[in-house]
Amino acid sequence: MTKKKKLSLRDLKVADSDKKDASMNNKVSSQLNIREYIPAIFSFVMLVAGILFDYFEAFPHFSGWIRVLWYTVAYIPVGFPVIGEGWESIKRGDFFTEFFLMSIATLGAFAIGEYPEGVAVMLFYAVGELFQSTAVKRAKGNIKALLDARPNEALVYRNNNYISVNPETVAIGEKVQVRVGEKIPLDGILLSEKGSLNTAALTGESKPDTVQKGASVFAGSINLDGVIEVETTKVFKDSSIARILDMVQNATARKSKTELFIRKFARVYTPIVVFLAIGLTLLPYFFVGDYVFRDWLYRALIFLVISCPCALVISIPLGYFGGLGAASRNGILFKGASFLDAMTQVNTVVMDKTGTVTKGVFKIKEVISDSAFAKAEFMKYLMAMEEQSTHPIAIAIMEYKAEGADYNATDVSEIAGKGLKGSVNGKTVLVGNKALMTAHQIEVPAETDNIVESIVMVGIDGAFAGYVTIADELKDDAHQAIKEIRAAGIDKIIMLSGDKDSITQEVAKELGIDWAKGGMLPEDKLNEVEKLKQQPDTKVAFIGDGINDAPVLAASDVGIAMGGLGSDVAIETADVIIQTDQPSKISRAIKIGRSTRRVVWQNIILAFGVKVIVLILGAGGLATMWEAVFADVGVALLAILNAVRLQKMKWE
Structure with missing residues (x-):
């Protein structure tokens, strides 16, 4: 209070x-x-x-x-x-x-x-x-209107004191202080324990966003609660708000x-x-x-x-x-009037999965351990190994709460395309996929072949110890987005993903997408879109969010980048940017066009x-x-x- x-x-x-x-x-x-x-x-x-x-x-x-x-x-x-x-x-x-x-x-x-x-x-x-x-x-x-969001000063820590300077003079790695009601001047990492931010200037959504220590924060966001400190990761001209302003002014x-x-x-x-x-x-x-x-x-x-x-x-x-003004107020940036026209001709929508219709945040769905190990002990072995990795799945595993003292892994090495090998409490531990287990003569239960989700298997001292399933969550408006895209008169909706095909097919089936294909490299996605464009009277919009989507974003008739705070390369390459990261805004962009x-x-x-x-x-x-x-x-x-x-x- x-x-x-x-x-x-x-x-x-x-x-x-x-x-x-x-x-x-x-x-x-x-x-x-x-x-x-x-x-x-x-x-x-x-x-x-x-x-x-x-x-x-x-x-x-x-x-x-x-x-x-x-x-x-x-x-x-x-x-x-x-x-x-x-x-x-x-x-x-x-x-x-x-x-x-x-x-x-x-x-x-x-x-x-x-x-x-x-x-x-x-x-x-x-x-x-x-x-x-x-x-x-x-x-x-x-x-x-976004020009009002341009931060005009930064309180930067220099010579044992915070001084007010122009944000354009702040270097990468400097520490800045942001008071209540002020705008974050540059993109950076939050040094304070937590912060509550209004990101409306970037996403079009005024709902406060709570972020924890170590999270990325972006220039133009307004600090709502308590003084926070941020370590800068970009110079001002490369910050999110500067990029967005440049795109708006050039539109x-x-x-x-x-x-x-x-x-x-x-x-x-x-x-x-x-x-x-x-x-x-x-x-x-x-x-x-x-x-x-x-x-x-x-x-x-x-x-x-x-x-x-x-x-x-x-x-x-x-x-x-x-x-253009109506779109920008709805969190949609068209990079020019020509793309408003191009959007009206789209009849085929092709989309990536991870980060587009899913949150791109992995969570443990299920933990199955062998009877020789209690679930908590099993997870300690697994977490000790995954602590050495920066993979998104490893990060999801590390969020698991295991009771008791943590275990430590030593001599950890990565086996390309398969997983990790190391030592925990004097035991040899393998963490990875089925290929890793097979390579070390560890028998894997047949039931794992029918699992759709991503699976991480664990072998301890030559025996199969169990596995965890990892799943990505659908975005809250994913179902609504597909319905509204169809209601907008789009003939064909296709999903192309780098994730494994079984997961891609499962997500496509749940959302009611016409056709889907997984296990695709960036060049595979590009080839598929090129084939679609060769079909008579076909105008393709591709929606993606990552660096690997940049080639196909450039090749499509209309490239749409999900997330104004997403991959820099995707944002630069796309013709339209959905700042709010909501796929339901795709149909709104079509309606506005x-x-x-x-x-x-x-x-x-x-x-x-x-x-x-x-x-x-x-x-x-x-x-x-x-x-x-x-x-x-x-x-x-x-x-x-x-x-x-x-x-x-x-x-x-």
């Missing part, structure tokens, strides 16, 4: 400090936003007043040069920045931009005396740009094919529109008997406003920003559909500049709102 009170008090102080900082930032942000909107507000007030003067004769002298001056003043705050952008683009050799189109259209409206419409077009365009800018900033902010640089196509399309489309508008102004002179230049110029100006491609150019990247693509295509169809309709009406003289404004700015705003939906969706 005392600890809880201390933590709450500390949290209140931290929270109060954060609130002050947030309040200050919000005030600055608010001031900046208001400043950005002041020109548009001024132009809007002037425009409304001018329209009232025009139609209600509230100001009898509102005509001639006074009227022109009034609307010019209304136009300048919103028009000059756009004209300036257009001029800068022209100086760079880029003539046909949306700024150029809007400048020509609105100045043309002034030239033929349509002052209110000229101001209105530029005003609504400027407001649309402001809304677009706000939406993009919000989407990018969601993607880069928006990798454009999807749709984005790249729209950008190229806009560069071709815009000059075509300009020449069509010129043709619409001049060509009717040769074909229309009652040709009036002013009328056809007005139609051409409407044509220019409608055809502005800004709705497409901004809403499509914004859709992908929304998808599909929803993003759906929103992007909705925006494309909306923009093109409305523009084509209003273009035809405008060319026929049936649409005014007001309809043109809706076809451009209105559609852009609708597309933005549609894209922003991705950031609000629930993905449970």
Whole structure:
């Protein structure tokens, strides 16, 4: 209870400090936003007043040069920045931009005396740009929210004292202190007896994680309980949080094919529109008997406003920003928009077993000893030998609690591929597989041949003493993950594992996986995936977590690394990273990819559909500049709102 009170008090102080900082930032942000909107507000007030003067004769002298001056003043705050952008683009050799189109259209409206419409077009365009800018900033902010997790100081032990330094200056092997509420500055090993950490910045899960002395801890994790000490194992640039931040910041640089196509399309489309508008102004002179230049110029100006491609150019990247942001908030990192698209095409999922659907933590399942040895004594012989090994199975055996004094092993040697041989209490002890027992003429019970789990056999002084079975546990959401992957429409789920085939088949059967194969080396997995890719209309996603999975992660259509804290090589090689280490997030990644693509295509169809309709009406003289404004700015705003939906969706 005392600890809880201390933590709450500390949290209140931290929270109060954060609130002050947030309040200050919000005030600055608010001031900046208001400043950005002041020109548009001024132009809007002037425009409304001018329209009232025009139609209600509230100001009898509102005509001639006074009227022109009034609307010019209304136009300048919103028009000059756009004209300036257009001029800068022209100086760079880029003539046909949306700024150029809007400048020509609105100045043309002034030239033929349509002052209110000229101001209105530029005003609504400027407001649309402001809304677009706000939406993009919000989407990018969601993607880069992890930047707040970057530790900005480290209390490092130097010269018999803890001093505050930049984390980038801390070397491997130095000792750092982390107080309650502070972030661990670098990856390392916990020196304190235990610690309670919030790893939300790394995994997306805010549930506290309790770690014991000697456990690995990662930069960006928040210390929740008591002062802890950590020995650094990596420099800052190689830490987990730095790697994740780098991937997040680079994600928006990798454009999807749709984005790249729209950008190229806009560069071709815009000059075509300009020449069509010129043709619409001049060509009717040769074909229309009652040709009036002013009328056809007005139609051409409407044509220019409608055809502005800004709705497409901004809403499509914004859709992908929304998808990347939604994924990152769900503990899923896509390394680029192109992988959001690639995920929508996946129809075959291939996965590793250990660390992907299982926890990768081995535990003793059963202890069987010969009648000559009590179970506790048998385990002491086994543990004395395994103490000399760092194998994951040896670590699992060492967690067994045996009563009484420990035994010590001497003259321990490893027999490659078979096990260990040594001496314990003057007895010759063999620990390993059946091949080791057979090689030393020790008869093994036939019942062991039917055991699916990993088995460690023990021989003492030439006689079979017993065995233990070791099993890996399924992850809590493993069954749910397979069901949801199938529900997402995946045709085929395959498991490829380096573990022995009997164990792999058992796990595959329990989970309902279509096909499985064990005892595979990395090159075997690679060959299997290459064969799958050669099948027509097959798009393969491979999910793995270890160094040995890196080749096949690179070769698959979409490589997915399980665990943001997993193998460095796997994380660097993969296209998508499941930070929470939960296989159930795979189906969520597929859903986010599909929803993003759906929103992007909705925006494309909306923009093109409305523009084509209003273009035809405008060319026929049936649409005014007001309809043109809706076809451009209105559609852009609708597309933005549609894209922003991705950031609000629930993905449970």
